[in-house]
Amino acid sequence: MRLRRILYAIVTLxxxxxxxxxxxxxxxxxxxxxxxxxxxxxxxxAGYVQRIPLVSVCCVVGAVGVICLGWYQLRLAxxxxxxxxxxxxxxxxxxGDRKRFFAPLRMTKxxxxxxxxSKHFAGCTARIAKYEKQIKxxxxxxxxSQRRGKNTEAIIYSIxxxxxxxxxxxxxxxxxxxxxxxFNFDFNNSQHKPVSELIGPDQSEFVDFLTRRxxxxxxxxxxxxxxxxxxxxxTFDCIVSCVYDQGRQVCGAVAVLHDVTREKEISKMKSDFVxxxxxxxxxxxxxxxAYAEMLxxxxxxxxxxxxxFYSVIQSQAQRLNRLIExxxxxxxxxxxxxxxxxxxxxxxxxxxxxxxMIKGYAEEKKVEVIGQKPIVFDQVYVDKDMIQEVIVxxxxxxxxxxxxxxxxxxxxxxxxxxxxxxxxxxDTGVGIPEDEIEHVFDKFYRVGANKKQAKGTGLxxxxxxQIVEKVHDGRVFVTSQVGIGSTFGFELPLATRQxxxxxxxxxxxxxxxx
Numbered sequence: 383m384r385l386r387r388i389l390y391a392i393v394t395l396x397x398x399x400x401x402x403x404x405x406x407x408x409x410x411x412x413x414x415x416x417x418x419x420x421x422x423x424x425x426x427x428a429g430y431v432q433r434i435p436l437v438s439v440c441c442v443v444g445a446v447g448v449i450c451l452g453w454y455q456l457r458l459a460x461x462x463x464x465x466x467x468x469x470x471x472x473x474x475x476x477x478g479d480r481k482r483f484f485a486p487l488r489m490t491k492x493x494x495x496x497x498x499x500s501k502h503f504a505g506c507t508a509r510i511a512k513y514e515k516q517i518k519x520x521x522x523x524x525x526x527s528q529r530r531g532k533n534t535e536a537i538i539y540s541i542x543x544x545x546x547x548x549x550x551x552x553x554x555x556x557x558x559x560x561x562x563x564x565f566n567f568d569f570n571n572s573q574h575k576p577v578s579e580l581i582g583p584d585q586s587e588f589v590d591f592l593t594r595r596x597x598x599x600x601x602x603x604x605x606x607x608x609x610x611x612x613x614x615x616x617t618f619d620c621i622v623s624c625v626y627d628q629g630r631q632v633c634g635a636v637a638v639l640h641d642v643t644r645e646k647e648i649s650k651m652k653s654d655f656v657x658x659x660x661x662x663x664x665x666x667x668x669x670x671x672a673y674a675e676m677l678x679x680x681x682x683x684x685x686x687x688x689x690x691f692y693s694v695i696q697s698q699a700q701r702l703n704r705l706i707e708x709x710x711x712x713x714x715x716x717x718x719x720x721x722x723x724x725x726x727x728x729x730x731x732x733x734x735x736x737x738x739m740i741k742g743y744a745e746e747k748k749v750e751v752i753g754q755k756p757i758v759f760d761q762v763y764v765d766k767d768m769i770q771e772v773i774v775x776x777x778x779x780x781x782x783x784x785x786x787x788x789x790x791x792x793x794x795x796x797x798x799x800x801x802x803x804x805x806x807x808x809d810t811g812v813g814i815p816e817d818e819i820e821h822v823f824d825k826f827y828r829v830g831a832n833k834k835q836a837k838g839t840g841l842x843x844x845x846x847x848q849i850v851e852k853v854h855d856g857r858v859f860v861t862s863q864v865g866i867g868s869t870f871g872f873e874l875p876l877a878t879r880q881x882x883x884x885x886x887x888x889x890x891x892x893x894x895x896x
Contacts, residue, residue, distance in 0.1 A: 387810060394452030398823035399445070438861045481647075495520065516829055544618070544639040547625070548577050554592055555634060564618075564639065585609055588620065588637075595622040596635035606642070616643040650827065658828075662705055666698035708841045715848040722765040722853050726877050729803055730756045730794060732766065737792070744781045744790065751781070752791040760803050761877035768849045769874075776807045776870050784811035796876070805832040806871035822860060823847040843870075850874070 465504045538744035544561040562569035602623040618639040625634040682688040780790040788810040825844040850856040
């Protein structure tokens with residue numbers, strides 16, 4: 383810019399000089415400045431005005447005008463250059479400092495321009511400050527939105543339930559690992575894909591439910607759905623809610639699937655338990671009530687009949703007491719509080735005592751019960767009453783599910799290397815289906831195919847498992863073949879491993895020695 387100004391000044395001077403020199407030359411040609419122009423009298427004679435040529439005067443005046451115009455243009459160019467420099471170096475400062483900004487333009491002819499531009503830039507300064515504040519506020523809001531979005535994603539990914547979020551076009555926006563595992567898709571690489579393509583046709587019921595809820599724009603809706611997870615049927619409580627934008631328009635939907643398989647199993651077990659226990663309680667109570675009413679009505683005329691009625695009432699009352707005791711014992715062990723009075727005992731002797739009790743029941747069913755000769759050393763450190771209950775339960779179950787003409791055999795084996803004694807009860811009964819063997823020790827569970835063989839509550843084997851494993855650090859086992867028979871048994875540590883503890887109290891599944 384400076385070079386242009388210098389060139390412009392040089393050209394202006396050249397043009398002005400040319401005009402001035404041309405004017406002087408034209409003047410000279412008229413003889414005003416010649417040597418023989420005459421004397422003073424000749425000068426006066428010709429007349430000054432009449433002798434001045436018009437072209438020469440115009441050239442001189444033009445030269446002066448060119449010089450003035452060039453000076454004005456150079457000054458104006460300098461002012462514009464200063465303004466551009468100020469704008470480029472410091473916009474805010476240039477606009478704010480109006481005196482310094484318009485100093486190059488302070489000429490009388492441009493005062494009005496100065497005032498107008500000054501007013502305009504003052505308004506621009508206020509608007510720029512306002513826009514800068516709005517930009518800062520927007521930046522803060524964007525940062526907060528990004529942080530909330532990350533927190534939302536972290537929460538969704540950490541939820542143990544399956545979560546799926548779709549947009550208004552039923553495309554996947556977000557899903558956690560549980561959802562990917564349930565519907566068998568990679569949740570990290572499946573965004574913006576149609577949810578109907580990610581979820582297989584065998585789970586189309588969920589896709590239809592999700593899309594219908596989004597289109598209905600209604601409140602959150604709940605529905606139970608069943609899926610296959612790793613080949614196992616599972617039940618899920620599905621809740622679908624619409625997602626709204628700031629204008630309260632539906633922009634998607636979110637589905638949360640909670641696995642309620644275990645809850646339904648527990649609910650069913652409770653229902654079955656109530657049903658079984660109610661039936662078992664009603665049977666002895668009905669007998670007690672009936673015989674008591676007959677006694678009250680005087681239907682027992684002789685002493686022998688009254689003794690029979692008393693005997694029935696007593697046996698049914700004992701049966702009722704055993705049932706209630708089993709339920710209470712199971713609850714005590716499960717709650718983590720039980721006292722076990724342990725002492726050394728011969729397992730063979732404990733078994734022999736229970737064999738004598740069970741033989742009467744076996745003879746009624748015409749089932750042979752085979753015992754075993756005593757072993758030299760089979761001492762265990764146990765609560766005798768609890769272990770006797772274990773033996774009675776195993777023997778009575780074996781006799782109960784063995785048809786007439788069958789046999790029940792009990793064997794004892796000592797493993798000195800492992801310091802264990804193993805008891806096995808072998809029967810030739812109806813057997814247990816292979817797919818139900820793993821459940822026979824579950825609480826309230828009864829084998830479906832054998833329910834008609836005998837009555838029960840499903841508490842006996844569960845109580846056996848808890849007494850052996852939780853109270854005595856042992857192990858229960860079972861093998862079976864349908865139509866051939868079953869083998870139930872348990873293992874206990876030999877007394878040499880027990881030391882001299884006398885009373886054990888289980889609190890929160892941890893033993894405290896007293």
